[in-house]
Amino acid sequence: GDSVTQMEGPVTLSEEAFLTINCTYTATGYPSLFWYVQYPGEGLQLLLKATKADDKGSNKGFEATYRKETTSFHLEKGSVQVSDSAVYFCALSGSGNTGKLIFGQGTTLQVKP
Amino acid sequence: EAQVTQNPRYLITVTGKKLTVTCSQNMNHEYMSWYRQDPGLGLRQIYYSMNVEVTDKGDVPEGYKVSRKEKRNFPLILESPSPNQTSLYFCASSQRGADGYTFGSGTRLTVV
Numbered sequence: 001g002d003s004v005t006q007m008e009g010p011v012t013l014s015e016e017a018f019l020t021i022n023c024t025y026t027a028t029g030y031p032s033l034f035w036y037v038q039y040p041g042e043g044l045q046l047l048l049k050a051t052k053a054d055d056k057g058s059n060k061g062f063e064a065t066y067r068k069e070t071t072s073f074h075l076e077k078g079s080v081q082v083s084d085s086a087v088y089f090c091a092l093s094g095s096g097n098t099g100k101l102i103f104g105q106g107t108t109l110q111v112k113p
Numbered sequence: 114e115a116q117v118t119q120n121p122r123y124l125i126t127v128t129g130k131k132l133t134v135t136c137s138q139n140m141n142h143e144y145m146s147w148y149r150q151d152p153g154l155g156l157r158q159i160y161y162s163m164n165v166e167v168t169d170k171g172d173v174p175e176g177y178k179v180s181r182k183e184k185r186n187f188p189l190i191l192e193s194p195s196p197n198q199t200s201l202y203f204c205a206s207s208q209r210g211a212d213g214y215t216f217g218s219g220t221r222l223t224v225v
Contacts, residue, residue, distance in 0.1 A: 032211040043117075043203055043216040044156075051211060089156070099144035099163060099210025100171065103156040 002027040006090050006104035013080055021075040021107045023064075023090035028060050031092040033057075033066050033073040034101070038087040047075075047088070080111045115140045119204050120216035126194055126224055134189045134220050136204030144207040146171070146214065147179065149200040156203070162187055188224040194224045 007022040025033065032051045036044040048057030053068035062077045073090060087106045094100035117138045126132055138145065140225050146161040148171075158171030162181040174196055178190040187206075191198060205214035 007209055032213070034213050036216075043218045044205075045216070046213045049213050093211045099146065099207060101148075101156075101162060101205075101210070101214060105153075105155045105190070 002031065002092060002094050002102050004090050004092055004102055004104035006088075008105070008107070009089055010108040010110055013109070015082055015113055016079045017111075019075070019077040019080045019084075019109065021088055021109070023073045023075065023104060025071050025073065025090075025092050027071075027094075029048075031094070033064070034091045034093075035062070035064055035073070035075050036089040036091060036103075038089065038106070040086070041072050044089065050102055080109070082111045082113055085109055085111045115136075115215065117204055117206050117215050117217035119202075119220050120155045121220060122218065123221050124223070126222070128195055129225055130213050132191050132194060132222075134191075134202060134204075134222070136187045136189065136217060137185050138187075138204075138206040138215070139185065140206060140208070140215065141184065142206035142208050142215075144210050144214075145181065145186075146205050147177070147187070148187050148203045148205065149173065150219075151200050159189070159202075166215065194222075198222065199224050 003026045034048040034049045037047045048059040050057040050066035056065045063088045089106045090104040147154045147159040160179040162168040204217040207214040
C-alpha cells in the first residue's frame with residue numbers, strides 16, 4: 001500500500017543553519033505530496049504542496065521538489081529561525097477517491113539561538 | 114476566517130461514558146476526515162466522508178462512529194470509550210483531497 005517514510009528526529013540546528021528533512025514515498029498512481037507543520041499545542045498547518053512530478057512547492061522560505069524518479073519530496077530551508085521549531089510531517093494523498101492523507105511519522109525540529 | 118472548529122479542546126472522561134467530539138467547517142468543503150495522533154504511531158485516519166450521508170472507514174475505525182447529516186458538520190462519536198482511545202484527535206476538511214486539508218486545533222481526550 002501507499003506509505004511515507006521520513007527521517008527520524010529530533011533534528012537540532014543552530015539559528016541560520018541549512019535545513020533538510022528527507023521524505024520518500026511509495027504510491028500507486030500520481031499522488032499529491034504535502035508538508036505539514038505542527039507547532040507546540042496546535043493543529044497541523046499546510047506548509048506547502050506539489051501536485052505533479054518536478055513541481056516545486058514553496059512557502060515561508062521552505063521548499064520541496066516532487067521527484068518522481070527518486071520518489072522523494074525533501075523539505076529544505078536555507079536559514080532556519082528559532083520560530084521554525086516544530087514537528088514537520090510529510091504526507092501524500094492516497095490512491096482512490098477517498099481523499100485520504102497518508103502521513104510520515106513526523107520529524108521534530110529544534111532550532112537553538 | 115476559513116477554519117475547522119473542534120470542541121472540546123480537552124476532555125477527561127471515564128470508561129464507558131458515551132461522548133461526542135464536534136467538528137464544523139465554514140469553507141463548504143466536500144471532504145471531511147478524522148485522525149488520531151499517538152506517539153510513535155503518527156497520524157492515522159479513523160473515518161472520512163466525501164459528502165453528505167457518505168462516510169467510510171479509515172485505518173482505525175473500531176470503537177468510533179461518525180455521521181454527516183450536514184455538509185459543515187462531522188461529529189465523532191465514542192459510544193463506549195476505553196483507555197486505549199486516549200489520544201489527540203484532529204478533524205480536517207478539504208474541497209478536494211489532492212488540494213490538501215485544513216485541520217482543526219485538536220481535541221485531547223483522556224479516558225480513565
